[in-house]
């Protein structure tokens with residue numbers, strides 16, 4: 001394990017690069033707008049100590065749980081709205097109930113903590129999935145587009161956001177090992193670059209056949225039926241970044257090491273990121289309304305609409 005903490009990797013801020021904003025104490029309400037602005041500028045809010053409690057027994061249970069069957073290479077997802085877990089081995093048996101209860105508690109605490117930290121966003125988000133990541137990330141096999149060790153911006157093909165933001169809170173629960181990330185330039189730089197490579201998003205087709213197909217997909221509740229041109233672009237951009245060997249090789253990179261028991265928060269649709277090493281992390285995703293942004297002009301949606309010259313979500 002490296003003993004170097006994350007702060008030492010952020011000497012000065014270059015344009016389009018992320019900076020670490022360390023939060024040691026609960027900030028006052030007037031600080032909240034600044035913290036939102038830091039996130040929206042592509043910076044990482046970093047808590048050297050996880051700012052909410054976590055029962056020791058639950059931690060030990062998580063660290064001891066091993067996936068052995070066919071689902072081994074998957075992270076475990078928790079869906080708070082349904083109180084349901086996916087990606088777990090069938091062999092987990094009774095452990096599944098305990099794991100589900102632990103994930104509910106993590107999700108609840110993360111939600112409550114973020115609500116207190118960032119009042120401008122609070123109650124203007126949808127609590128999305130949480131996840132438990134018990135696998136060693138170094139060398140973890142995955143399809144190219146599913147690899148998390150290649151820098152990318154996040155986009156969920158079956159959970160379109162229509163311009164709302166993907167905000168993620170991570171906690172390293174590994175007692176010994178850092179979680180190692182790299183970030184590259186942020187979306188204000190990469191959006192225009194990849195728009196040139198993959199083409200600007202087009203406005204939604206208004207022809208009657210396309211409209212009818214969309215309504216039918218929505219009526220049937222098909223996954224992704226509410227995808228907008230914005231979502232299509234972000235998903236293509238996610239893939240193009242991972243598939244672009246030249247970009248992966250030559251992009252400016254910053255390396256971050258998140259030590260045991262630290263927590264960090266990032267807008268991962270704006271900060272291009274990858275995980276290189278680490279095992280045992282928890283994560284909660286929030287889909288924050290675009291209308292809650294304190295600097296809406298900096299969002300990926302605003303950047304892309306500025307380039308395209310037309311709306312991308314209506």
Ligand code: SIN
Pocket residue numbers: 133148170179268273274275281
């Ligand atoms: C990712 O969101 O790409 C992975 C981050 C992590 O698991 O630390």
Ligand code: FE
Pocket residue numbers: 148152153154268273
């Ligand atoms: Fe990601």
